[in-house]
Amino acid sequence: MIEPMPRPRPPHLHHEPSRHGRSVWYVRVGKGPRIRIRAEYGTTEFEASYQAALRGEQPPAKATVRVGSLKWLIARYRETPAWLTLSPATRRQRENIFNEIIKSAGADPYNQITEKTIAGGRDRRGNTPAQARHFIDTLRGLFKWAKGAGFVKANPAAGVEYPRQRKSQGFPVWTEEELAKYEAHWPIGTRQRVWLAVLLYTGLRRGDAVRLGRQHVRDGVATIRTEKSQGEIEVTIPLLPELLETLRAGPTGELAFICGARGQPLTKESFGNLFKDACRAAGVRKSAHGVRKAGATRAAHNGATVAELEAIFGWVGGRMASHYTRSADRVRLARGAIGKLANE
Secondary structure (H helix, E strand, O other): OOOOOOOOOOOOEEEEEOOOOOEEEEEOOOOOOOEEEOOOOOOHHHHHHHHHHHOOOOOOOOOOOOOOEHHHHHHHHOOOHHHHOOOHHHHHHHHHHHHHHHHHHOOOEHHHOOHHHHHHHHHHOOOOHHHHHHHHHHHHHHHHHHHHOOOOOOOOOOOOOOOOOOOOOOOOOOOHHHHHHHHHHOOOOOHHHHHHHHHHHHOOOHHHHOOOOHHHEEOOEEEEEOOOOOOOOEEEEEOOHHHHHHHHHOOOOOOOOOOOOOOOOOOHHHHHHHHHHHHHHOOOOOOHHHHHHHHHHHHHHOOOOHHHHHHHHOOOOOHHHHHHHHHHHHHHHHHHHHHHHOOO
């Protein structure tokens, strides 16, 4: 049976309550000096201070933020439930966008940001429509909160139109032949086989698949909160015999089933690159994204309903699941109706 594993604290990071009941974080390497971290735990400032302390340096001084600036407004937004209730994946994505905005316009007064200003930022990202959409969504969220809090009278991002999306089928889905080809090259007992099995038999996105480990499994059922879905949807995944067999053979990591050569956990970015290399070695020119599509396609062709697909893949609203069921239904209908084309 796969037993739960505790989530470790980053190396050399210690925590203790102060006499006022507040959390005090500090870094101490071996018997060296204690270096206090005063930033809020989980923020980018905390991570920067932690990394500096590991190098034996004092955390960077906190920069003074001018009240009324865009940077000041973003800092206030980060302290609110409107920000903290976003999924971790969404916060990371928007944090990167905020960092770009702060570099270019952080000192500008937030009450002088107009619809035209935001449209200009969208147009500067015109070569990457997805980034432009994320930019608009990020500022809509910021100014929606700011309007509700009384800092602005109107949301200047509300009327900014999204860029036109280029028509695309997205990442190509793996075929059954390609899955078999990969499995023939990477047999059970290799970490590359574990990678494919976790992706294929859980339906998890790459960012969730790299987090899945023993701590999420109880009585043969994995339960994990997906990062990207709205509201961090919790999905429950009974582990199929094919997956259990692969996991038992390993190799797997202590904290996550998907691991690197030394058993270490992987970020979704590093895993994506390693998995792509494994695919190329097997003669398959696809990526991790397409494996999820292959699982959804296989499930739909085996008769999974919209509700069942949403339960597995963490989708909401029926749109995505219906895409796969409609495709499967067309195939079944065509097979049943093709004989009607023949002359009798």
